[in-house]
Amino acid sequence: MIEHCKECVDLLGDYVEGQLPPEQEKALETHLSMCMPCITFVRTYKATRRLCRTALAKEMPSELMGALSSFLGKHVPGFSCPKSKQGQPEAVAPDSELKKG
Amino acid sequence: MGWSRLDRRRVLLYGPPPLDQPHPMMPEAPRTDGEPTDRELVELSQKGDGAAFARLVERHQRQLYRLALRMTGSEADANEVLQEAFLNAWQKLPAFRGESQFSSWLYRIAANSALMRLRRKRRAPDGLPDQPLELQAPKFSSEGLLDPPPYSDWSQRADEKMMSSQLGVAIEKAVQELPEDYRTVFLLKDVDGLSNEDIATSLDLTVPAVKSRLHRARLALREKLGDFFGA
Numbered sequence: 309m310i311e312h313c314k315e316c317v318d319l320l321g322d323y324v325e326g327q328l329p330p331e332q333e334k335a336l337e338t339h340l341s342m343c344m345p346c347i348t349f350v351r352t353y354k355a356t357r358r359l360c361r362t363a364l365a366k367e368m369p370s371e372l373m374g375a376l377s378s379f380l381g382k383h384v385p386g387f388s389c390p391k392s393k394q395g396q397p398e399a400v401a402p403d404s405e406l407k408k409g
Numbered sequence: 410m411g412w413s414r415l416d417r418r419r420v421l422l423y424g425p426p427p428l429d430q431p432h433p434m435m436p437e438a439p440r441t442d443g444e445p446t447d448r449e450l451v452e453l454s455q456k457g458d459g460a461a462f463a464r465l466v467e468r469h470q471r472q473l474y475r476l477a478l479r480m481t482g483s484e485a486d487a488n489e490v491l492q493e494a495f496l497n498a499w500q501k502l503p504a505f506r507g508e509s510q511f512s513s514w515l516y517r518i519a520a521n522s523a524l525m526r527l528r529r530k531r532r533a534p535d536g537l538p539d540q541p542l543e544l545q546a547p548k549f550s551s552e553g554l555l556d557p558p559p560y561s562d563w564s565q566r567a568d569e570k571m572m573s574s575q576l577g578v579a580i581e582k583a584v585q586e587l588p589e590d591y592r593t594v595f596l597l598k599d600v601d602g603l604s605n606e607d608i609a610t611s612l613d614l615t616v617p618a619v620k621s622r623l624h625r626a627r628l629a630l631r632e633k634l635g636d637f638f639g640a
Contacts, residue, residue, distance in 0.1 A: 311553070312549075312552065312553025312554060313549065313553060313554050313555040313558075314549045314553040314554075314555075315553065317547060317549075317555070317628075320624065321620055321623060321624035321627070322620070344558075345554075345555045345558035345559055346555070348558075348559045348561070348562045349547070349555065349559050351562055351564040352559060352562065352563060352564050352631055352634070352635065353627060353628075353631055354564070355563070355564035355567045355634075356627055356630050356631040356634055357599045357627060358567075359567055359576070359580060359634065360580055360584060360595075360599060360600065360630060361599055361600050363576065363577045363580040363581065364475070364479060364580070364581070364584065364596070364600045365475070365600070366475060366478065367471070368470060368471045368474035368475075369484075372474065372484070372487075372488055372491075373470060375488060375492075376466070376470060376488070376491055376492060376495065377463075377466075379492045379496075380462075380463070380466060380492070380495055380496065380499075383496055383499070384459045384462055384463075384496075384499050385457065385459050386457075386458065386459025386460050387459040387460070387462060387463045387466075388459070388460055388463050
């Protein structure tokens with residue numbers, strides 16, 4: 309039985325990753341079903357992870373790829389990066405996926 | 410407030426977003442594009458095939474770059490971390506037994522390289538400033554209730570503003586202001602998708618310590634984002 313928001317917040321890390329034991333998960337969800345502030349807290353906690361991941365996903369500059377390739381070419385016998393792929397952007401999860409929970 | 414039980418379940422039970430990279434601890438799936446797997450390229454590289462190693466570099470450099478950039482906060486440092494990490498990987502590859510995925514092993518090398526660089530900088534006379542010791546966190550009343558309660562739900566507004574450059578700058582600043590140990594764990598987990606176990610191994614921490622730092626970092630960032638949205 310979870311009576312206080314503090315206990316709920318303390319368990320959130322494991323909860324959002326599905327790592328809580330079933331009994332604790334049930335107790336937490338019971339608390340959430342009765343506590344609007346905690347529901348808001350959970351939603352903004354999850355949004356924080358999602359937003360940070362979206363904002364911090366960055367492309368590696370092509371010049372840096374070139375510099376890395378040149379460096380390794382001097383130290384690794386037979387090293388030759390496939391040049392045709394060097395400047396291609398990396399596929400990232402579409403916005404629709406990132407906007408989920 | 411008109412919240413149905415179904416609404417609550419929908420809101421609460423969504424898992425984290427799918428990652429754009431396979432999880433390091435998951436078995437490597439066969440490739441559907443006809444390209445060799447990491448394991449095949451590793452085996453060739455272990456026999457001295459530099460071209461195979463180049464394919465591995467091409468495949469993993471972007472993800473390693475993100476990690477190095479966020480850990481060091483500097484593109485120049487990230488460049489050096491990448492060079493050092495891949496060169497180390499090449500040199501240590503004969504000893505790689507495949508007990509973990511190659512990508513996981515590579516992450517550990519890069520994380521160690523970045524941490525050593527940060528430690529060297531901190532020792533330098535003009536090194537990094539001391540990290541703040543206190544993290545922002547939610548406040549509770551003596552009864553254990555959220556105080557003040559977060560009635561302002563900015564998560565929906567966050568979706569609308571998802572791509573705003575101001576928000577991006579605010580997030581970058583908030584993450585950069587986290588103490589280094591917390592920032593590293595947060596980035597490895599929530600941005601780069603490593604498992605708690607891999608992070609613990611990379612950073613020489615226990616899994617409970619990883620979880621604790623991760624949760625406190627998320628709480629601190631949530632407070633900062635709340636400030637940004639005026640919550």
